[in-house]
Amino acid sequence: MPQSEKEAGHSLVPDTSAVRDQLKRLLAHPLFANSKRYPVFLAYTVEQTLLGNAGELKERTIGVEAFGREPNYDVNLDPVVRTTAAEVRKRLIQYYYNTDHFGELIVELSVGSYVPLFRDPTVSVNLESGSLVSQRNGATPQDSPITESKSAEAALPPPVLARHRWISIATLLLLALFAGFGMGRIQIPRKPSNLERFWEPVTAASGKVTYCLGQPIDAVDRERTTPNGMPLYGRLDVSDVITLARSIVPLVPKGGDFRVVSDSEIGYTQLREGPVVLIGAFDNVWTMRITQNLPFGFEYDSQVRRLVDRKSPEKRFWTLQWQVPYTKLAKDYAIIARIHDRVTGQPVIIIAGILGEGTEAASEVVFKPAYLDEMLKQAPKNWDQLNLEAVIETNVIEGHAGPPTVLAVETWR
Template sequence: MNAAERSARSTGSFPSSETDRLEIRNQLERILAHPQFRNSKRYPALLKHVVERTLEGRADSLKERTIGIEVFGRKPDYDTNLDHAVRTSAGEVRKRLAQYYVESDREGEIRIELPAGSYVPQFRRLPQRENNWALHIAQEPADGSLETPEAVGAIPPKRRLWRIGILPLAVVTVIVAAIAWTRANWSPQSGFEQFWAPVSASANPITLCIGPAVPEDARQTLADSTAPPTVLGIHNRDRVAFFDAVTLSRLTALLAEKGKRFRTLYSPQISLADLRQGPVILIGAFDNDWTLRLTGPLRYRFQQDLVSDILSIRDEQNPNRNDWKVDGRLPYLELTEDYSIVSRVSDPTTGETVIVVAGITKYGTLSAGEFLTGSRLDEVARYAPPDWRRKNVQVVLGTKVVRGSPGPPRILATYFW
């Protein structure tokens, strides 16, 4: 009995035999042949390495530095604080594993998981659904008892007629149950579910990023002051916009309802490494530097003319378009229209799914938050190509504003790639 088998049997865990390990290796090959993995070199190598080491009873060797050396060819003295190849790849493997099990019917398969914060995979069997459950329901007596079959020819005529009469009812019951099961299991996902699919599939906590209400120049003045910071000064500096906070509360309520773990971070105090630990939701535009940085390369992005104080959404494929804009010098109550962007992008900088919910002004952000957490998100599916849940998405929204009160969001443009 090898080390892996002794360990498994002592804990009663799975796998506990060579047959179990063979099943896991077969499952690994199925996963590696899936498009989530077969088109990459780095992620299959990492997953196969950690699975094999665990099955060999060498899980204690699965440390970041060791994996970097054995899988990615790093030197023994490489700096793991500067080189995040292992952490980044592990995060992507977790995401792709989750998507593999979500996207298709995987009942009866073995589930391979890589828990957050660990490089040691876990294995468990997915339950096998009873395929002919409707037939069993139709055939079993209501009281759960079993009838002993009578000899052929011994059935009284009245009882034979009763059985002949109930047969069509049993057939109808089976058909109705089968139709109900088919509808429940094959109905297409709503636009809402498809948009949120990458976040739902992630095993890592979601990071919500919100920015300060105080302008950057005012914050910099406070930071550059030679006088020690005061309690009131720090209090005023670290305020957030009320409508951003409302949007944050809507998103956290949605994530909590779906059972997702999340954390909220303050944009001036976080680093790129913080945004590489799972899906990210960026709230606000001009008050959130991370929104401006990560949406800069996209088709629809925010821009500001510092001379005229015109704030706008720029279309990089149609740069002459200039109707999605707000005059920053306009009297507050005269604003009649605001614009916002909702994006879902697999970001190359962070290696994670990044969702943006941001308006030119606070009204646009509030409207975008309403759109992203409500039934109007289903409307995106009308403009979307097939299989868009795996694509990047940008939606430009408009909202009417009447004396400081925003109206419902409406879709102005969409882009999928």
Template sequence: MEQDPSIELSDEKIREQLDLLVQDTVFRSSKRSIEFLRYVVDQTLKGSADQIKERTIGVEVFGRAPSYDTNMDHVVRTAAIELRKRLAIYYGEEKHRSEIRMSLVPGSYVPHFTLPTQPLPPEPEVAPEPAASAAPTTIATAQAEGSVPPPEPTPAATISAASHRRSLFFGLGLAVLVILSGVAYGRFHAQATQDIFWRPILDSPGSVLLAVGDVPNGPPTPSPTADNQDASLPTLQATAAPTVPFADMVTIASVVGTLESHGKKVLIRRESVSSFSDLREGPAVLIGAFNNEWSLRLTNQLRYTLALDAEKHLIYIKDTKNPTSRAWSWGTDQPKVHKHGGPALHDFALISRIWNSDTGHVVIVIGGLYTYGTQAAGEFLTDPNLVQSIVKSAPLDDAHRNLQIVLGTTVTDDTPGPPKVLAVSVE
């Protein structure tokens, strides 16, 4: 009888794999994902997997009060989505294929551990008393996640019963292969779609300029020379900030990681010291909206623009085909931090991929009305599955057409939720 591979999943080996995961670059930038994964793995190894619930995680990991409302506060669900994505990215790399795999059981927050897929062991011609442990790892995994195992034959089993069992194992193995092939194709196709969005920059020679907004002190003011305030360009403050908002730093890290993974060198500069001559030297990525003058200037002639309504104390994304709408707005006089139990905050972001005929290069603008929107936009552009969602709405492969994406995000406890596509424009 062949030993079941699952018994090799000792606590020691699982903890060693956990250390490998949290020390990898995929996880190091997310303290939230690290704490979440450490907690659920530790609870499972202690035999308390049945205690891993949304409320328990919210209290033990994220410091919520025991009576907090899980219907209003989605911190655990949002963190679980992020953790699943990071695990998928980690195990999607070839160098990690031979490691113990960790995942979250579908529909729960309980971790599941499996060995790397092993070859199917040979089936004997006649097996009167087959051992369930002889099933391949892929079959054992499928059973652990809810599939119904085949019934065991009685001691009086005949050769036809063994043949039936072999056919059943073959069928299950083939089904698993088809499923894994579909998952692999979906991941590859989504990754290819993300690459198409970035292709105009990736195919350009030389380095990429990443200009970070550094204008402090809140929203801009209306242009004093404009006759019509609704059509005015916001005017930024003249001084530069010594620091960069945390959300902008998260977006910078995501974008730099995506570009450098394709071999592109990135030059990071403050927007205030980036000139038109710099933009003429090669492609550029602009981080920030109302804190980045280049973002305001380069999107001004497109369908979706960054606008200011001083009378209503709003900054907003303006649709030139519906100029009176203020649906995508942020109140400049509203609280900037979401408090537990308070009304939900909604931020919006504008992503623009612009073919700039003046510079002869592509410029990508990533900016939210507030910092939450900027972070959500950065997450969107560096997640292959999210970029895949706009394929039917936009021809990503035409670099000479201007592409714009309007996103929305709901803020919970100072953390932006998953970005949602609200509008797409191609000109």
């Protein structure tokens, strides 16, 4: 057999020459070639794994041997290994999402581990029996349909599989919402509704609309979970998916062109091509940049995330309220903004909570006419000719966002 059938987790380890060839392709790609730390980390961990030293790949060892740190350096004060691993993990996911790389040997880095896994994309593992199932040359395993399905899923790296599942969820949500929206628009009023006026910068755009989502990554490189245990690391938060679905609905009747990207996949040049909808706050670098000079914005101080009112003399702020500290959330806060960004020269709509529950509550305001009308009662009549920003509060019940409440609204030219 041309490969050594050594399993690591649920992956098949190909021969070392194939892994080294794939490593060269990865290091030559701009995702890694344009950085100093990322190729060093990837090359070191791959080579050590191939040499049989996977058990030695600990944070301090990598810091000393790969990044030249002193043997007694403080890993808490200098988290270079953790932050680099998080970014390498994200860049590997981005690399394999590109269809140009389908069929290539897969190198992945599991959450909470510094040991890379190698997967031959043409071979999957039967999770029930542990046997290898070849997908080469159209070979069909003699298993039940259920077993075949599990084998096919096993061939995908976990982040890619999770992405596929989120896309399926988002598609179902969009289909349901499109149907509901279409039924509600059988009789189109002559006078545009507040909802139509709010989304007019997006729906009337001639260029492509960009929906930009953050990718949840914990500062200490540990796996985050939703209240019901759903993993978040390196994947989409279900609250962001719901918000995405709701914010695309107004664009559908106009047949507008749009794209959905993560914050790490888009640059300043792309943001200047058309309207932008930013979803999420602390996990979305573009939300943090664009809101830094707005009346309401987000700050991170002494490990406390908060929403601040920069116009108030005392600089009032809102922080998360917990029923059980850092375990059971009681209240979250969010920003809704509809502005013309002077830097990009494009209209920008921001729907962002401190956490996902706040983002989801804010999306209800810009999706349901009753909530939006209530918010606009605090704005002048010509609000659609101004920049507008609002603060939203929501009670969180058993991990789910409750009805949104508008706390403050600001407008300016």
